[in-house]
Amino acid sequence: MATLGPRQLSNGLEPHPKRQRTSPSPPPLPSSQDGRDFLNDCLPDDDEDATSSQPAMVHWKRPPPPKLDPSSDPLVFQQIDIDYYVGASTVPGMPGMGTGPVPVLRMFGVTSDGNSVCSHIHGFLPYFFVPAPRDFSTQHCATFRSALNTAVMGDLRSSRDNIREAVLAVEMCRKSSIYGFYFNEMSDFLRVTVSLPKLVAPARRLVSCISVPPFGQIDYQVYEANIDFEVRFMVDTGVVGCSWIELPAGKYRFRNQSQTCGTGTLIGGGGASEMKPHPPVTRCQIEVDVSYEDFISHLQEGEWQAIAPVRILSFDIECAAKKKGAFPEAQRDPVIQIANVAVLQGETEPFVKNVFTLDTCAPIAGTDVRVFAPETKLPKYEAELRMSEAELRKYEAELRKYEAELRKCETQLLKEWAEFLQELDPDIITGYNIVNFDLPYLLNRAKALKVDSFPYLGRVRDSRTTMRDSTFDSRAYGKRVNKIISIEGRIQFDLFQILLRDTKLRSYTLNSVSYHFLGEQKEDVHHSIITDLQKGNEQTRRRLAVYCVKDAVLPIRLLDKLMCLINYMEMARVTGVPLAYVLSRGQQIKVVSQLLRKAREKDLLMPVHKSEAQEEYAGATVIEPSRGYYNIPIATLDFSSLYPSIMQAHNLCYTTLLFKSTDRERLTPDQYIRTPSGNHFVKSSVRKGLLPEILEDLLSARKKAKAELKEEKDSFRRKVLDGRQLALKLSANSVYGFTGANVGKLPCIEISQSVTSFGRQMIDQSKNLVERKYCVANGYPFDAKVIYGDTDSVMVRFGVGTVAESMELGREAAEMISATFPHPIKLEFEKVYFPYLLINKKRYAGLFFTRPETHDKMDCKGIETVRRDNCRLVARLIDTCLHKLLLDRNQTTHCVCQTEISDPLQPRVDISQLVISKELTRTSGSKEYATWT
DNA sequence: GTTTCTACCTAA
DNA sequence: TAAGTTAGGTAGAAAC
Numbered sequence: 001m002a003t004l005g006p007r008q009l010s011n012g013l014e015p016h017p018k019r020q021r022t023s024p025s026p027p028p029l030p031s032s033q034d035g036r037d038f039l040n041d042c043l044p045d046d047d048e049d050a051t052s053s054q055p056a057m058v059h060w061k062r063p064p065p066p067k068l069d070p071s072s073d074p075l076v077f078q079q080i081d082i083d084y085y086v087g088a089s090t091v092p093g094m095p096g097m098g099t100g101p102v103p104v105l106r107m108f109g110v111t112s113d114g115n116s117v118c119s120h121i122h123g124f125l126p127y128f129f130v131p132a133p134r135d136f137s138t139q140h141c142a143t144f145r146s147a148l149n150t151a152v153m154g155d156l157r158s159s160r161d162n163i164r165e166a167v168l169a170v171e172m173c174r175k176s177s178i179y180g181f182y183f184n185e186m187s188d189f190l191r192v193t194v195s196l197p198k199l200v201a202p203a204r205r206l207v208s209c210i211s212v213p214p215f216g217q218i219d220y221q222v223y224e225a226n227i228d229f230e231v232r233f234m235v236d237t238g239v240v241g242c243s244w245i246e247l248p249a250g251k252y253r254f255r256n257q258s259q260t261c262g263t264g265t266l267i268g269g270g271g272a273s274e275m276k277p278h279p280p281v282t283r284c285q286i287e288v289d290v291s292y293e294d295f296i297s298h299l300q301e302g303e304w305q306a307i308a309p310v311r312i313l314s315f316d317i318e319c320a321a322k323k324k325g326a327f328p329e330a331q332r333d334p335v336i337q338i339a340n341v342a343v344l345q346g347e348t349e350p351f352v353k354n355v356f357t358l359d360t361c362a363p364i365a366g367t368d369v370r371v372f373a374p375e376t377k378l379p380k381y382e383a384e385l386r387m388s389e390a391e392l393r394k395y396e397a398e399l400r401k402y403e404a405e406l407r408k409c410e411t412q413l414l415k416e417w418a419e420f421l422q423e424l425d426p427d428i429i430t431g432y433n434i435v436n437f438d439l440p441y442l443l444n445r446a447k448a449l450k451v452d453s454f455p456y457l458g459r460v461r462d463s464r465t466t467m468r469d470s471t472f473d474s475r476a477y478g479k480r481v482n483k484i485i486s487i488e489g490r491i492q493f494d495l496f497q498i499l500l501r502d503t504k505l506r507s508y509t510l511n512s513v514s515y516h517f518l519g520e521q522k523e524d525v526h527h528s529i530i531t532d533l534q535k536g537n538e539q540t541r542r543r544l545a546v547y548c549v550k551d552a553v554l555p556i557r558l559l560d561k562l563m564c565l566i567n568y569m570e571m572a573r574v575t576g577v578p579l580a581y582v583l584s585r586g587q588q589i590k591v592v593s594q595l596l597r598k599a600r601e602k603d604l605l606m607p608v609h610k611s612e613a614q615e616e617y618a619g620a621t622v623i624e625p626s627r628g629y630y631n632i633p634i635a636t637l638d639f640s641s642l643y644p645s646i647m648q649a650h651n652l653c654y655t656t657l658l659f660k661s662t663d664r665e666r667l668t669p670d671q672y673i674r675t676p677s678g679n680h681f682v683k684s685s686v687r688k689g690l691l692p693e694i695l696e697d698l699l700s701a702r703k704k705a706k707a708e709l710k711e712e713k714d715s716f717r718r719k720v721l722d723g724r725q726l727a728l729k730l731s732a733n734s735v736y737g738f739t740g741a742n743v744g745k746l747p748c749i750e751i752s753q754s755v756t757s758f759g760r761q762m763i764d765q766s767k768n769l770v771e772r773k774y775c776v777a778n779g780y781p782f783d784a785k786v787i788y789g790d791t792d793s794v795m796v797r798f799g800v801g802t803v804a805e806s807m808e809l810g811r812e813a814a815e816m817i818s819a820t821f822p823h824p825i826k827l828e829f830e831k832v833y834f835p836y837l838l839i840n841k842k843r844y845a846g847l848f849f850t851r852p853e854t855h856d857k858m859d860c861k862g863i864e865t866v867r868r869d870n871c872r873l874v875a876r877l878i879d880t881c882l883h884k885l886l887l888d889r890n891q892t893t894h895c896v897c898q899t900e901i902s903d904p905l906q907p908r909v910d911i912s913q914l915v916i917s918k919e920l921t922r923t924s925g926s927k928e929y930a931t932w933t
Numbered sequence: 934g935t936t937t938c939t940a941c942c943t944a945a
Numbered sequence: 946t947a948a949g950t951t952a953g954g955t956a957g958a959a960a961c
Contacts, residue, residue, distance in 0.1 A: 470946090470947095471947095472947075472948070473947080473948055474947080474948040474949080475948070475949070475950080476948080476949055476950085477948085479948095504942090504943090585947080585948090586947070586948055586949070587948090587949045588947080588948070588949065589947090591949080616951085617950090617951085618951080618952095619945095619950070619951030619952055620944095620945070620950095620951065620952065621952090622944085622945090622952060622953070642945085643945095643950090730949095733945090733949080733950085734949045734950085735949085736949080736950070737949025737950045738949055738950090739949090739950090740949070740950045740951085741948080741949055741950075742948095742949095742950085743947080743948060744947095744948080744949075745947090752950070752951095755950095756950085756951075790944060790945060790952085791944075791945045791951090791952085792945065793945080839954095840953090840954065841944090841952080841953060841954070842943065842944050842945085842952080842953060842954060843943095843944095843953095843954065843955095861943085861944065861945095862942090862943055862944065862953090862954070864955095866942095866943075867941090867942060867943065867955095868941095868942075868943095869940095869941055869942055869943095869955090869956090870955095
């Protein structure tokens with residue numbers, strides 16, 4: 001699938017009419033302190049074309065959409081956002097027709113030619129299940145529906161919003177619960193369909209309150225009543241996040257290409273009643289209607305793995321506080337600049353680079369400067385003492401006039417920026433902290449200036465962009481307070497939030513992040529001088545604009561380097577959730593999405609979990625460390641993907657869990673297992689668990705990523721592939737976490753405690769096996785000893801003196817031990833540490849060898865050097881100590897240490913006793929000093 | 934002056 | 946509403 005190049009983009013497009021080139025030949029760029037023009041690195045110069053009246057970076061409209069004939073041409077696009085709205089019923093032959101408002105799903109996406117698409121999807125309705133009462137039959141469905149409908153409608157009272165029917169259908173079906181093994185037997189369930197997603201909650205609550213004769217009131221366990229509507233839809237229609245969607249010819253209907261769809265066929269089957277086409281409601285180039293039963297979601301194979309030429313806009317704003325150095329307030333302080341950079345996914349050069357400036361600004365090479373300047377100039381201010389009263393009054397009047405004009409300019413700037421955004425029509429909006437700063441500031445500022453046309457940044461024309469606060473509290477990510485900004489159809493891909501989620505850095509300023517990932521500093525304009533630069537002249541404002549543009553360029557470059565978009569799209573595809581979920585939600589929803597898909601294939605239902613206080617359960621073993629400095633090689637053996645492999649090997653799943661001893665009695669002993677924690681599960685020969693299947697999928701995807709990693713030469717792309725395989729591993733690991741999630745969608749302590757109990761048993765067994773085999777009694781020169789181990793690893797001192805010998809024994813031992821465990825459990829030799837400093841549980845360091853010749857790196861775990869809750873100086877000091885201890889063993893320091901390390905096997909040096917008194921840490925100039933004892 | 938609890942962060 | 950897990954080190958405050 002070819003991506004769209006800039007050449008095609010500009011084809012036939014006029015430059016933006018409002019744009020005025022500020023100068024035909026830009027003056028020289030200002031230089032940074034070291035004399036190097038730091039911007040040349042990222043801003044391509046278009047000087048060669050300086051005399052042209054159509055400079056680069058001004059064509060931002062999308063290519064014109066092709067003329068499609070819906071009766072013969074399919075419409076194919078990559079969907080990037082899915083949501084729903086409540087609208088009037090439009091599709092004939094669907095349940096709920098004519099009963100009032102119905103939910104309509106919406107897919108936003110991009111075609112391979114770079115056209116934006118919105119597809120309204122009709123006819124899909126929310127539902128949930130309850131077990132059918134004993135002796136229930138189809139003839140009872142109507143009574144049941146009516147009783148529940150009455151209850152829900154009564155519950156709605158004043159908030160009915162024209163809803164005429166709440167419960168649309170009650171049907172019988174054969175299903176089984178996912179939770180527990182019931183001999184593969186199906187039983188009768190009732191599928192309750194309601195007219196709107198928001199009615200699921202009251203219906204689910206009231207279903208246990210109604211009395212349906214002759215069954216009476218029943219306290220139902222409800223199933224799948226807690227599934228997000230989008231996820232429900234995607235699971236049922238086989239759509240995964242960011243998949244390619246094909247609307248076959250004859251199955252969809254245009255809203256905005258009246259010239260090509262004059263007599264389009266009706267959606268939902270050849271009824272005689274010709275429908276009037278709906279007018280378009282979005283700003284997408286192609287807007288269509290389709291039935292939820294009539295589209296194809298392509299599996300991510302072959303050409304359907306491609307990524308459409310998605311438009312990414314990065315922007316950054318500058319605002320100037322009235323008071324120097326104060327934090328700007330949108331109520332009072334103006335937005336003085338907005339820089340915008342746009343690229344197509346897959347390309348490195350931006351096709352738009354501009355900056356909106358309040359007041360004049362000198363030209364910047366390669367950047368379209370759009371000036372919003374007042375006619376009058378800022379009046380010259382002389383020191384008060386020198387001005388006469390008349391002069392002062394005149395000055396103040398001029399100042400007021402100037403400021404009023406400036407306000408008008410700012411209003412215009414905001415207005416035109418919103419228009420620019422709509423014309424550019426980005427699929428992805430990025431930047432640095434845009435969600436919690438730039439966007440709220442712009443929205444608040446537009447409100448303060450009464451720019452009524454501003455807060456319409458989404459793709460739905462009349463839908464206002466709104467803001468609200470939300471808190472995200474998870475044990476894994478901690479508590480986070482964020483703004484939620486509604487920009488329908490565009491994904492807010494805030495790089496700051498992404499880095500906060502995916503990385504653990506000491507500092508998250510754009511500057512330090514750029515340095516960390518791009519090896520490049522951005523020279524910060526300190527916020528205290530922004531106001532002065534703005535109050536200066538067109539050159540000082542230009543300087544500010546250059547920084548502003550750079551702040552918009554950097555997120556794009558970071559996004560590209562870290563391959564964030566691709567990785568997130570991959571994650572959405574693998575786990576099946578919408579792209580936006582990967583950014584804004586936790587791990588659980590991904591597991592739920594996968595679980596629901598697998599369950600659906602087998603007619604299994606997920607119960608709604610009633611949250612009650614869960615018991616705590618035991619986790620992993622940490623082998624008591626034999627603390628010390630080891631001057632001989634230590635081999636490390638690891639179980640790869642321990643918990644996932646345990647779940648696979650022992651078929652641990654909701655669907656294989658045996659609750660009652662009476663159930664076990666119906667099985668032969670070879671049909672089930674007892675886990676070390678005393679729980680029982682049927683073997684895969686009886687029924688294969690869903691969780692093991694999901695894990696197989698994830699781990700095979702990981703294998704693929706690792707294979708690609710092996711082929712990849714570019715070091716940064718290697719890191720990215722490494723990141724992907726790590727993400728898949730994390731996803732696989734979170735399957736275990738999901739079953740143990742205390743406040744979760746479906747915790748199952750039997751599974752999680754069985755997993756950890758197997759793990760404990762395995763690490764014990766590995767320790768025993770290796771120590772029992774590699775001993776003097778068996779003819780080996782030394783008694784091997786496991787000096788440490790944590791969860792899935794054992795560190796073995798074989799006693800041999802060389803890395804090569806240690807590796808040889810390590811490989812052999814790993815193979816020997818692996819053979820004692822069922823597939824796919826595998827203990828692998830991973831590395832040798834030599835020398836190795838074992839300080840404490842979860843605190844150690846060593847030189848890391850994967851080949852006998854040279855060490856790969858110095859590996860530090862849990863020590864101050866890798867922790868972020870101490871000052872950098874402490875980390876550096878400890879790092880130096882570790883270098884001296886591990887690397888310069890025969891240097892001066894060695895002597896210092898040597899007095900304490902007489903016998904390498906007898907620990908003397910305990911680095912944890914190096915106490916650093918942080919109070920004595922001080923800073924002088926650019927250097928830090930520490931006093932330590 | 935010791936023990937206990939809490940916050941924070943990391944290992945796996 | 947939605948939020949992966951337990952084990953465990955270290956530092957400093959609070960409790961005894």
